[in-house]
Amino acid sequence: MNSFLNKSRPPVYCPGCTHDKISKGLDKAFDHLNFAPEDIVIVTDIGCSGLFDTFFNVHALHGIHGRALTYASGLKLANPKLNVIVTMGDGGLGIGGAHVLASCRRNLDITLIVLNNFNFGMTGGQYSTTTPMDAVVGSEFLNQAEMPLDICAIAQSAGATYIDRCSGHDDLLQKKIAAAITHKGFSMIETLGMCTGRYTKRNPLTPKSIDKIVADMPEYSGVVEKNNRPEYGERYTALAKERTIFPKAVTIEKQIDIPDYERQEVVILGSAGMRIVTAGDLVCNAGICAGMNVSMKNDYNITVLRGQSVSEILISPQKIGYPGIESPTVVLALSDEGVARRKNIFATLKQATFVLKEKSVDIPKTGANVVEIDFRQFKIKKHDWALAALGIIAKKEKAINKPMLESALKTRFNEKVVQLSMQTIGKIYDSEII
Amino acid sequence: MALSFMEGNEALARGAIAAGCDFFAGYPITPATTIFNNMLQMLPPKGGICVQGEDEIASMGYCIGAAMAGKKTLTATSGPGISLYSEQISFAIGSEIPLVIADVQRLGPSTGSATRGADSDIQFLRWGSTSGVPVIVLAPKDALDCYVLTVHAFNYAEEFRCPVFIASNKEIGMTKESFDMDSVTLPPIVERKMFKGNNFLPFEAEPDAAPPFLPIGDKTLVRQTSSTHGPDGYITIDPEVIGATQKRLRDKIHSARERITLYEENIKENSDTLVISYGVTSRAVEDAAAILETKGKAISFLSLKTLWPTPEALIKKKAAQFKRVIVIEMNLGQYVNEIRRILPEKKVEFYGQMNGILIAPKTIMEVIENE
Numbered sequence: 066m067n068s069f070l071n072k073s074r075p076p077v078y079c080p081g082c083t084h085d086k087i088s089k090g091l092d093k094a095f096d097h098l099n100f101a102p103e104d105i106v107i108v109t110d111i112g113c114s115g116l117f118d119t120f121f122n123v124h125a126l127h128g129i130h131g132r133a134l135t136y137a138s139g140l141k142l143a144n145p146k147l148n149v150i151v152t153m154g155d156g157g158l159g160i161g162g163a164h165v166l167a168s169c170r171r172n173l174d175i176t177l178i179v180l181n182n183f184n185f186g187m188t189g190g191q192y193s194t195t196t197p198m199d200a201v202v203g204s205e206f207l208n209q210a211e212m213p214l215d216i217c218a219i220a221q222s223a224g225a226t227y228i229d230r231c232s233g234h235d236d237l238l239q240k241k242i243a244a245a246i247t248h249k250g251f252s253m254i255e256t257l258g259m260c261t262g263r264y265t266k267r268n269p270l271t272p273k274s275i276d277k278i279v280a281d282m283p284e285y286s287g288v289v290e291k292n293n294r295p296e297y298g299e300r301y302t303a304l305a306k307e308r309t310i311f312p313k314a315v316t317i318e319k320q321i322d323i324p325d326y327e328r329q330e331v332v333i334l335g336s337a338g339m340r341i342v343t344a345g346d347l348v349c350n351a352g353i354c355a356g357m358n359v360s361m362k363n364d365y366n367i368t369v370l371r372g373q374s375v376s377e378i379l380i381s382p383q384k385i386g387y388p389g390i391e392s393p394t395v396v397l398a399l400s401d402e403g404v405a406r407r408k409n410i411f412a413t414l415k416q417a418t419f420v421l422k423e424k425s426v427d428i429p430k431t432g433a434n435v436v437e438i439d440f441r442q443f444k445i446k447k448h449d450w451a452l453a454a455l456g457i458i459a460k461k462e463k464a465i466n467k468p469m470l471e472s473a474l475k476t477r478f479n480e481k482v483v484q485l486s487m488q489t490i491g492k493i494y495d496s497e498i499i
Numbered sequence: 500m501a502l503s504f505m506e507g508n509e510a511l512a513r514g515a516i517a518a519g520c521d522f523f524a525g526y527p528i529t530p531a532t533t534i535f536n537n538m539l540q541m542l543p544p545k546g547g548i549c550v551q552g553e554d555e556i557a558s559m560g561y562c563i564g565a566a567m568a569g570k571k572t573l574t575a576t577s578g579p580g581i582s583l584y585s586e587q588i589s590f591a592i593g594s595e596i597p598l599v600i601a602d603v604q605r606l607g608p609s610t611g612s613a614t615r616g617a618d619s620d621i622q623f624l625r626w627g628s629t630s631g632v633p634v635i636v637l638a639p640k641d642a643l644d645c646y647v648l649t650v651h652a653f654n655y656a657e658e659f660r661c662p663v664f665i666a667s668n669k670e671i672g673m674t675k676e677s678f679d680m681d682s683v684t685l686p687p688i689v690e691r692k693m694f695k696g697n698n699f700l701p702f703e704a705e706p707d708a709a710p711p712f713l714p715i716g717d718k719t720l721v722r723q724t725s726s727t728h729g730p731d732g733y734i735t736i737d738p739e740v741i742g743a744t745q746k747r748l749r750d751k752i753h754s755a756r757e758r759i760t761l762y763e764e765n766i767k768e769n770s771d772t773l774v775i776s777y778g779v780t781s782r783a784v785e786d787a788a789a790i791l792e793t794k795g796k797a798i799s800f801l802s803l804k805t806l807w808p809t810p811e812a813l814i815k816k817k818a819a820q821f822k823r824v825i826v827i828e829m830n831l832g833q834y835v836n837e838i839r840r841i842l843p844e845k846k847v848e849f850y851g852q853m854n855g856i857l858i859a860p861k862t863i864m865e866v867i868e869n870e
C-alpha cells in the first residue's frame with residue numbers, strides 16, 4: 066500500500082484513541098482513490114482532530130478553531146482540482162456551526178470528517194455540543210442542562226447532498242471515507258469514537274457500545290437524494306461565465322466652455338422616491354460636461370423608500386478639497402422631510418442664494434432669494450419634481466444652464482429617456498412663469 | 500479633457516482590479532457594501548472569483564484559503580466587521596498570508612452609526628490582533644487615493660506577505676467625485692516572490708523579509724499553520740526559533756518603513772505651524788491652509804497616507820523646524836498619541852471631532868488661529 070502518512074511525524078494519540086483508526090482509514094482511502102500527495106489538502110483546526118495535518122504528507126492548512134471549512138472553501142474555490150479534506154472535532158463543530166450550515170447549503174466539493182468523541186479532549190474533557198446529558202465530564206453539571214445535537218440531522222435539513230454516520234472503528238471506514246471524497250459536492254461523514262484520555266475514564270464506551278449508539282440513531286449512509294443538486298463550484302463558474310462585460314468607469318468629456326464659472330454649492334432636499342440622487346448625479350454630470358470638478362454626498366435612510374433624501378453637490382473650476390457644503394448657492398426645497406434634515410442652513414443662507422421651494426413645502430425663515438413653484442399646476446408628478454427643478458435652475462442659470470443640463474442628460478440616459486426628461490423639463494421651462 | 504465620476508468605494512475596487520486582484524470574499528455592511536457590489540460586477544468578466552461569506556469571519560477565511568492557493572485577495576468591511584475579522588487577521592499576520600482589507604470606517608463604538616463617518620479604527624487596525632506584530636495601514640483622502648493606494652496595498656501585501664489595511668471612511672467611500680483617472684500613473688505591480696530551488700521550507704526567509712511563496716495545491720507540498728511554527732511550518736517550542744520568527748515578522752515591516760511611507764506635504768519656510776492630519780480630514784486642513792494664506796498667515800501641512808508603520812523619520816524631519824504642531828483627526832484622539840511619542844520635545848496640540856459630521860475648514864482655522 067502507498068501510505069500518505071508522514072514518516073518523520075507518525076500519528077501519535079493517546080492509547081486506544083479512535084483518531085488513530087480514522088487516520089489509518091483516511092490514509093487507506095487516499096490510497097484506494099489513487100491520489101498523489103499533491104492532489105490533497107488536509108484542512109484542520111484546533112483540538113486533537115487538528116493533529117491530522119501534521120501526520121499526513123500532503124498539503125496542509127491548520128487554522129483557527131471552528132474555521133477550517135472557511136479556509137477549505139477558499140482553497141477549493143481558488144483551485145477546484147484540489148481534493149479538500151477537513152477534519153473537525155465536536156468542539157470545532159460547535160464553534161463553527163455557521164460554517165457547517167453554509168457548507169451544507171452551498172454544496173462546494175469538500176469532504177468534512179467529523180471526529181465526534183463527545184467532549185473536548187485537549188482542554189480537559191469539558192462538554193461539547195454532542196455530549197450526552199447523562200455523561201460525566203469535566204464541566205461539573207453543565208452538560209446535564211443542555212441537549213446534544215445530531216449533526217447529521219442538521220446537515221440534512223441544511224441541504225447536505227451526502228451524509229454518512231459510522232463508528233470510527235467500522236471495518237468499512239476507509240471505503241466510507243473514499244465514497245464521501247468521491248461524491249461531487251459537499252460530503253460529511255460523522256465518526257463516533259472514544260477519547261480514552263478523558264471521556265472513557267468515567268463513561269464506559271467500547272467499539273461495541275459505539276456500534277449500538279450508531280444503530281440507535283437515525284441512519285445516514287451516503288447520498289441524500291432529496292438534496293441532490295449541482296456542485297457549487299461548477300454552478301458558480303457557469304453563472305459567472307455569462308457575465309462577460311466589464312463595467313467601465315463613467316467618464317465624461319468636457320463639451321461646453323464656460324470661462325467665468327464660479328464655484329457652486331447645490332443642496333437638493335427631498336424624500337425617498339423623488340429621484341433625488343439621480344438629480345444630484347445629473348447636476349454633477351452637467352458640471353463635468355462644462356469641464357468642472359464635482360463632488361456629491363448623499364444622505365438617505367437605511368430603510369429605503371421612506372424618509373429624507375438629500376444630495377449635496379459641489380461644482381468648481383478648482384480642485385475640490387473639503388467635500389462638505391459650507392455656503393450653498395442653490396437650494397431646492399422639494400419635501401418637508403428633506404428640509405427638516407437641513408433646517409439649520411436656511412438662516413445662514415446669503416441673499417444671493419437661489420432657493421426654489423415647492424408650494425406645498427414649508428421652509429424656515431431665510432434671507433435668501435426664494436422662488437416658489439407649484440409643480441402640481443404643471444401636472445408634474447412628484448417623482449419628477451427634482452428633474453423639473455433642474456430645468457428651472459438651468460433657465461435661471463443658477464449652477465447649471467440648459468446646454469449643461471442637456472449634455473448631462475445625454476451622458477446619463479438613452480435617447481428615449483432623454484426625450485421624456487426634456488418633455489418634463491419643458492413643461493415649466495417653456496412657460497412664462499419663470 | 501475627460502473626468503471620471505465615481506465614489507471612493509468604486510475607485511478602490513478599480514484599484515484592486517488594476518493591481519491584479521482575482522478573488523474577493525465579503526459580507527455586506529454599510530458603508531463598505533458598494534466595494535463588494537463593484538467587485539461582483541468586475542471580477543467575473545475578468546475570470547476572477549467573488550463570493551459572499553456566511554459571515555465576516557468566513558469571508559476572511561475564504562480569502563486566507565484563496566491567498567494560500569495563490570490568489571490576490573481583497574475583502575471589505577467596516578468597524579463591526581473588523582471586530583469579527585480580528586482572529587483571522589491575527590492568523591494572516593502570524594502566518595504571512597497576503598491579503599488586502601478595506602475598512603470603510605464608520606462612527607463607533609460597536610454597531611455605532613452605519614451612515615456616519617469617522618476615523619474610528621485607527622488604533623484598532625494597528626492593535627486589533629494578538630501579538631502586536633506591526634501591520635501596514637494606508638489612509639486615502641479621496642477617490643483618487645482609493646484607486647492608487649489600493650494598488651500600493653496589494654504591492655505591499657505581496658511583498659511583505661501580510662494583511663494590508665486601507666483605512667477609508669464613509670465620507671470617502673460613499674462620496675462621489677470627479678477625477679482624471681486616465682492621467683493617473685499607478686505604481687508598477689509587485690508580484691509575490693516565488694520559491695525557486697529545492698528543499699522548500701514554507702517559512703524559511705531572510706531575517707528581515709517574507710519567505711518566498713509556493714501555493715497550496717502545486718507539485719511541492721506546502722504547510723500552513725496558525726500555530727507558532729519554525730521554517731518548516733510545524734509547531735515549535737524552540738525559544739530561539741520562536742524568537743527569530745517573531746523578530747522577523749516585526750523587522751520585515753519596520754526595515755521597509757521609510758520606503759513605504761506615503762504622504763503629501765506643503766511645507767512653507769515662513770510658517771511656524773505644522774498641521775498633521777490624514778484621510779478626509781486632510782482635505783479640510785489643506786483648504787484651511789489655503790484660506791489662511793490669502794489672509795497672510797502661512798501654514799504648513801503634512802497629510803499622511805501611510806499611518807502604520809508610523810513614518811517616524813518623516814514626522815521628525817518635517818516637524819523639526821516648527822514651533823507649533825497641530826494634529827487634527829476625525830475621532831477624539833488616536834493618532835495624536837503617535838505624534839506625541841515621536842515628538843516628545845514639542846507641544847503637540849490636538850483637535851478632534853466625533854459627531855458624525857466632517858471637520859470643516861473654518862473649524863480648523865479657528866484651531867490654528869486660537870494660539
